[in-house]
Amino acid sequence: MAKITGQVQMLFDLNKCLGCQTCTSACKTAWTDKDQGQEYMYWNNVETVPGRGYPKGWQTMGGGFKACTNQVDLSAPLPSINRDYGAPWEYNYDEVLTTEGGDATVGMLVPAPRPDAPNDYSSNWDEDVGAGAHPDAYYFYLPRICNHCSKPACVAACPRKAVYKREEDGIVLIDQDRCRGYRYCIKGCPYKKIYWNPIVKKSQKCIFCYPRLENEDPENPLAKNFCVTQCVGRIRWVAYAEDTTSNLYKLVNVWRVGLRLHPEFGTEPNTFYIPPLSPRVTNGTAPRIPTDLLAEMFGDNCSQTFEQRKARVEEVFAILEQERAKVAAGGTSELVDILTSYSESDRIQL
Amino acid sequence: MPLWPKDTLTTGRSPRVLFVWGANYLNQAKGFLDVYQTLWPKLDLIVDLNFRMDTTALYADVVLPATSWFEMWNLNTTDLHSYIIPFTPVIPPQFGSRSDWQIWQGLADALANTGVVFQDSLPDGTTITRDYATLGTDFRTLNTDGQDLSDDKDACQFLLDSSVETNGLTMDGIAEQPARLLETSEEWTSDLLPNQAYYGFQRMTEHLKPLHTLTGRQQFYIDHDWYLSDFREELPVYKPPVDADLYPLRWITPHGRWSIHSTYRDLKFQLRMQRGRPIVYLSPSEAQARGLLDNDPVEVLNDHGSLVAHLCVSPRLPAGMALMYHGWESYMLKNNLDDTSGFKNGWQGPCTIRIKPTQLVGGYAQLKFRLNYWGPTGNQKDTRVQVVKYAGTLP
Incomplete structure (x- = not known):
């Protein structure tokens, strides 16, 4: 792999995500709503945590590098579209909504295939289900795109060198002409962010909206990643890792509130998450979302222990609470200012 | 009114x-x-x-x-x-x-x-x-x-x-x-302040402009006869639910994330980000008490009507509640209106209209009919239902 001279990064503030799926819809309608075989693909998805995610159970599906080595884990079976993603259902709109001769239509709008086992799943099946017990039940939203990892397991897994990482910006792409559909990349990606197109028999994935980055509109230079520009909650920041003046850089490296999702997979993701604070449990002091759950998901790097990760999550919470308290007391905080994000140009710095 | x-x-x-x-x-x-x-x-x-x-x-x-x-x-x-x-x-x-x-x-x-x-x-x-x-x-x-x-x-x-x-x-x-907007007329409760988001009642708090109440101030006490003697609501007061629809579960139908009322309710792209068809939520304890599993077809019923949906079991619900996000089109529910088998579908099927009598008071100080601001509304909060496993067949 050639030396990467630039690296795009994205940061998500999970305290601001409202689970509206506008990012998902923007991505879907931009990139994967036209070609057959892409119906089930969500290059960007948002899943409820705790929950099984998309594909179902991806967090334990395998892939990534074994114990921080350079050896890709290809032992796990490939996810199946019906069982693990859920077959994307179609509807009989014509039957139900078209009338003839002025008669009220008889019929019911039904999904096909029916969302019953084994097709009882979709990208958002576990939405808002959560865990715990009322009134302390809890859940939060986790938006996910391809992490455009610095050490991409998909690139390492591909025997055709069809998956590649661009030198200029670190975006990971699949050369659709070279791809032969072996799907080692899907086995190798521990985040299961590569999708198999069964019609064209090639693997496809999030392209970080590179055509929008390459063809900058001079009249609208902030028109970059659709998932970022459409984000209702303004939870996403994008920047080049090398730009030490960016707000993303400040959040990750100066304020140190951005954590990686499952860094133990060993791929060095270029996406960062600010873990979600939550109210205290009833009659207790523990946060409603168990810190253990967050420590199992988030950390800095591959070699951290669980205890170190838990300490980091608690450290992030302490920083957030301390800076919020400053503002609540009438003071100012650079961190809170960045997180408030007054304009698009505060978040889109590519 | x-x-x-x-x-x-x-x-x-x-x-x-x-x-x-x-x-x-x-x-x-x-x-x-x-x-x-x-x-x-x-x-x-x-x-x-x-x-x-x-x-x-x-x-x-x-x-x-x-x-x-x-x-x-x-x-x-x-x-x-x-x-x-x-x-x-x-x-x-x-x-x-x-x-x-x-x-x-x-x-x-x-x-x-x-x-x-x-x-x-x-x-x-x-x-x-x-x-x-x-x-x-x-x-x-x-x-x-x-x-x-x-x-x-x-x-x-x-x-x-x-x-x-x-x-x-x-x-x-x-x-x-x-x-x-370039300015706000008398109708508005606040001036347009440069570089500040619009918020309500600024003219009352900063310019001490009287509110449109009997006293000109924020007012909770209402001395209208109906409030005073007929219904004892001269001050806001807790009242237990109306003793009607004697079924065990409170029926809650909040605004959903996936539609604006019924608009977009039936869109494929939206439904694919849900469970593909209408769902109703119960707590784990209520589901268990009825022998119901997640994604089971269930009937929601009371004396006003019924509907068939699929169950989603979630611990965020308290016991004693059935919840369905609103706006499902009647053609997305079992059978249609012309069906004579007894099914009375429509997501509003179990709801009836109970007008709160005090909302019929008009022409008294701030209690003045104005569309969308003050008038009788269809209160549905006291609706109760039962949820049972649906034994029939679904298309």
Whole structure:
């Protein structure tokens, strides 16, 4: 792999995500709503945590590098579209909504295939289900795109060198002409962010909206990643890792509130998450979302222990609470200012 | 609240024509089945001006296909913020649809062609001569000093020119760059403050302008007879649920994430990000007590109606509650309205209308009927249901 001279990064503030799926819809309608075989693909998805995610159970599906080595884990079976993603259902709109001769239509709008086992799943099946017990039940939203990892397991897994990482910006792409559909990349990606197109028999994935980055509109230079520009909650920041003046850089490296999702997979993701604070449990002091759950998901790097990760999550919470308290007391905080994000140009710095 | 036409209840007059605009009335009405069984047969003509083939459109005699937001010039605003939002025609009207303004204009012209002239009585007892022959012209020129407003964009510009909030803005200008209102009239409760988001009641807090209450201040105490003696609500008070619908689960139907009321409820892209069909939520304990599993088909029922949906079991629900996000089209639920098997479907099936008597108080200080602000609403909060496993077959 050639030396990467630039690296795009994205940061998500999970305290601001409202689970509206506008990012998902923007991505879907931009990139994967036209070609057959892409119906089930969500290059960007948002899943409820705790929950099984998309594909179902991806967090334990395998892939990534074994114990921080350079050896890709290809032992796990490939996810199946019906069982693990859920077959994307179609509807009989014509039957139900078209009338003839002025008669009220008889019929019911039904999904096909029916969302019953084994097709009882979709990208958002576990939405808002959560865990715990009322009134302390809890859940939060986790938006996910391809992490455009610095050490991409998909690139390492591909025997055709069809998956590649661009030198200029670190975006990971699949050369659709070279791809032969072996799907080692899907086995190798521990985040299961590569999708198999069964019609064209090639693997496809999030392209970080590179055509929008390459063809900058001079009249609208902030028109970059659709998932970022459409984000209702303004939870996403994008920047080049090398730009030490960016707000993303400040959040990750100066304020140190951005954590990686499952860094133990060993791929060095270029996406960062600010873990979600939550109210205290009833009659207790523990946060409603168990810190253990967050420590199992988030950390800095591959070699951290669980205890170190838990300490980091608690450290992030302490920083957030301390800076919020400053503002609540009438003071100012650079961190809170960045997180408030007054304009698009505060978040889109590519 | 005024009852009109006068003496409707004693003369036996009943509505003959229903014109639905900007709503999916049949689908969204509480007392869903009552509306269909009682009101619909009385009507000679049901017209629906709609950009969607929804439940109301399916049960209308005539559907006037309207353009949606990106096919026309139009304006949108609210008193909850200080911006005026233009709709612009990104694409021409599709499939023979027309903008709302053009449809109303066409109706005015059609009525003008009838040449009907008649005496109409007004609520205050006076009469007025209605001459339909001039209706088309009136529609386009009334209050405009002869200017012709047949064009959508011209009509929008006329509205901008006619309000102090927007007089000075142009349609092309706000299409290019969204604009804040220029000032707020007396109707508003706050001034427009530069570089500050609009918030309510600033004139009351900063300029000590009296509120529109009996005392001119924030007021909880209401000394109207009905509040004082009939219902004992002179101050806000907790009252236990009405003892009706003696079923075990409170029926809650909040606004959903996936639709604006019923709009978008039936869209494939939206449904694919849910469970593909209507779902109802129960807590794990309530599901277990009924032997129900996640994704089981269930019937939600009470004496008013029933519906069939699929179960989602979630611990965020308390025991004693069944929750369904609102707006499912009747054609997304088991059977349709014409089915005679006893199923009374529609997401509003289990709801009836219970008018809270104190909301009928009017003409007293701040308690003054004003559409969308004060008046009787269909309270549904005391509706209770049972949820049982659905034993029938689903299409």
